Amino acid sequence: MFSYMSMSSSQTSLRSVNVPPPAIQARVIQDPHCKSGEDVWEYAISRSWLNKWASLAAPATSQQHRPSNEPIGPLVVREIDVENCYIGESVWSVLLSWHGLDGGSYKRRRHVNPGYMPLTSEGGQSCHVLADRHLDILMVTLCGLSELDSPDKHHILQLYAWDTVTFWEDQFRQRVGLPEKTQLRIWLIAEHDDNETCVQLPQSSQCSMMQHLCQVCPELVHHLVQRQGRCPAPEHQAAFSSFKSTASAGYLSADPEDTKSYLFQELLLQRYKISIAVESVVQSQPGTDLLTGIGVGAVNLNWTPTGDKPPSWENRLKEVLDQIATNMHGIVDGQREKVGTVCKDVVRGAVSESERLGEQLREKIQAAETKGKSLSAQEKDINERETVLNEKLKKFKKGLADFLIEKKRLEEEMRKIEEMNKIAESKIKLNVGGHKFETSLDTMTKDPQSVLGFMFSGRHPIKREADGSYFIDRDGTNFRHILNFLRDGDSSFSTMPADVKALRELQKEADFYKLSGLIDFLSMKVGS
Template sequence: MSESKGKMASLSMPEPPVQRALIEPMFHRPYMEGDFWYGITLEWMHSWKTYVGILSKKGSRPAGRRGEREKSSDGQGASGGSGGPPGGIFTAKLQHSHGLAMVPEDAWNTLFGWYGLADGHHIEKCAVYNYGDKVEIEVNHNPFKVMLSNSLKDPACECHIIRFSKAERVGHIEWKIRETFHVKRSVQTRLWGRLEGEDWQPLFDREKTIGKLLDIDSDFIKPDLALEVSDADSIWRGRPARAENTQMNAVGQFYKFSIFEDLSQSWEKDVHDQIDLIGRNLIQKMHQNFNNFMNRARDNLTERELGIQDSERHLEERENEIAEKMKLLEEREVKLGAQISQHNQNVVAFNKDREVMVAQMEEERQELKKNRDEFETEKKDFQDELKRMSQLHRIQESRVKLDIGGQQFTTALQTLQKEPYCFFARMFSGRHSMETNADGSYFIDRDGTHFRYILNYLRDGEVKEGTMPDNESFYNELLIEAEHYQIRGLVEHLKNLIRQCGKPKRRVSPGESPPERSYSTRVSGRSSGDSPPGRSYSPRMPVRSTGDSPIETPYSPRTSGRSSYSSYSSSTGTSSFGVR
């Protein structure tokens, strides 16, 4: 044993087969909203599974379930040595770890009772939350902007950012805000909340969770919370602007501890108390700094007021100067009268010249009208041509819905035709009659698990680094799909990756020889009607006649356990297309 027995173990440890029989079924439990799961490092979990016989001592570590990953983030050893039980449990935060196994609460309580915690590790408890379209472990707590609703009209109102779980009860959140703003216990309060851009909602039921009341479906939403304090006569007058006018009181009790603190040990609570003390000291210092800022602002305003008084004296002096200049302007007015008389004479001469210019302008206006008529004709022809081009562009950019083995994918027709000689370029070349399902999609009888990688390659024209799992088995599976869809650049890229792994890329059935093909590594820019220079490439796909079985013609070698043929069928089971 390289690790000593963990602290706080409270239960006698049974034999390894008994441990396995009790704990292993719990690992397959699905996520249920409201449950709690706990984080354990993969090293410790691997040591325990080896100890109880779930994994062989020489076997490779399987991919983890849910929170488990292939690599560990902390590199700490949790193994107990040669064949013995592991030491205290190693834990890690879900949002900071790349090697973590999540276990349900009853499994955690049992393991914790047997092994306890390793020194320096803490209980990492996570809530299961329903995000609307899926139920998952909550990785991050949302930041809430909290304030007093009675002071919202003040631009300099005090605000704080506090993180809460979406599964947290309103009773604890309201208690925490009351403590932040030092609200006395005898004073009644109620809580309001809103999402960005929405109206305030009453959060008067302290037993409900904040995520359900505000309909939060993401870890990155930053809601606002306003605590309303009642007046001395118990009348609610400080509700936020545009909030519902109601005198209803909040119901339910306050909760001093959050849903994650009920299992905390005494040493953990001491840490939280120290953090709270540091926070209160920080707030006091912030108040002191704010008061100093206000004093400096008042001094600055006094200086500005003195500056304004000096400006008023300068303004009076300028008014006297303006009066003297007005006298000079009157003298200049007399002189301007004489100049005006001369100007009137010039106007008479100008009128004569204007008549000549008007005649010339009329001639030019006729010429301009003629040119304008010609321009309007050309403009109409151009708009007609632009309209035809716009219609052609919309046809080219039309969306296509594909049903790949039951999974729906929607993309642009132009994306599917980027690879000129691929499966989809021939499918949508217009030379084949195709039928769609009832929902307008084209059904392709292939595994849809890897199709998103095929589609991303057609969109980007390349495989971006870090977008695919680094796994040879995955490369072989994706290669089969790429060969089926005849994506030459992706096939060549995957073959290079498999060669780098130093293992055979895939198996070939007895009596079957591998095909010899030459592929490029980028999506070609040639149209689907061209043929690649210097060689002949004639893939064949199945043809199905109405009411008959499909006539299948192989276009590539079969691989063990997978079909190398595709069929396209509608809801009526009628014919699809074939490309030769």
């Protein structure tokens, strides 16, 4: 069993000499969707073509289903991107070397993991924005420069905006039908309302198309920066896996209306129309005539009769050579003067440029020194503030330590007071407004938040009467209901009086003793 690992992306231009049959291809590439760790790009390929390749390369399961040696045909990339899938560059380069690319298709690729990309804003400030391989699609009009005003000769081209200009040169050349080695001059044109901005793209540039696009559409940088906090539009949310990592990191807005959109949609909303115009250029070649090429001019080798005899060939040759020498001296003198003038201009320009750069450098040094002084002052101020804060922190820590010590001391004293005031007997005698009652300490402390629970908690001393009872200056008529509630809880409600007047009197007693459960019950009964 073969196991395909990875290939260098530099092999994308290789072509296989002996193309193996599909069955062997499938043994080498077992999973075309598998991406290598070295893959930076993933390339579009027609789903139907890949399915056909997979079916012809499928392993035989019976004598009737043997692998076919039928030719698959060149690699196909569809115009509509939903009819394509994307595979890693390493697998795509191998399939391309075996099958080549269909003449009606052009290469389309995008980043495997886009990440953050550098951009320069209108003011020259650098920033990084999170690229999106699904959304950053640009729909442009492509044509020859001379056909700019001929809509019937325009092509609609879909491209990934973060790809390099160098990559798209080949695609532009193919779409407008120019030979492979033709040199191009590429113009990026942005129409906005009634204005038109035209920028010439540098040849063989490794800058992204997005960088140049932001030059003609300055608002685009702000949109890309703001877009990082937005959710995907509902119609795109299920399709775009790139949103998952962003959402899990917590970068998405909570507002469902604040959504992301395709790049070309955003440009349409901002009333931009983007066009690419190309023209083929050639480099002029120097002349091949020796004498004309060196600028000597025409030399007359014909003989003009001036006497009875023609001159001897030696004399004629001498005359020609003298003429050439004379012309050469004149040319050398003229060229010497031209070269001197050009050199002086070059030196003057270099000196002027050097002075300009020197002035800029002095200004930057002065600005750096000013900023350094400002930073030093800020650092001094921060150090002074830090010293003050450290002193305050030290005092706070000392105060906190003293507070904790004092708290511990007070808690210890409180514990001792409770121990001293704690009632030893479990049975308690009460004198409530002249009515005698006997109950237990557990009953009286059943509700620690009540007045009775507070009195007998041991935290405060309570004076006893001569007979050993504790006097409470309240009406003792309804106190038995208070004790029943403390003993039995909610089950004592059935023994409560039914008379409303008696219930109101009992409600006052419950309010005094702060028995919340009994208060709630009585409020409901009296209120009904």
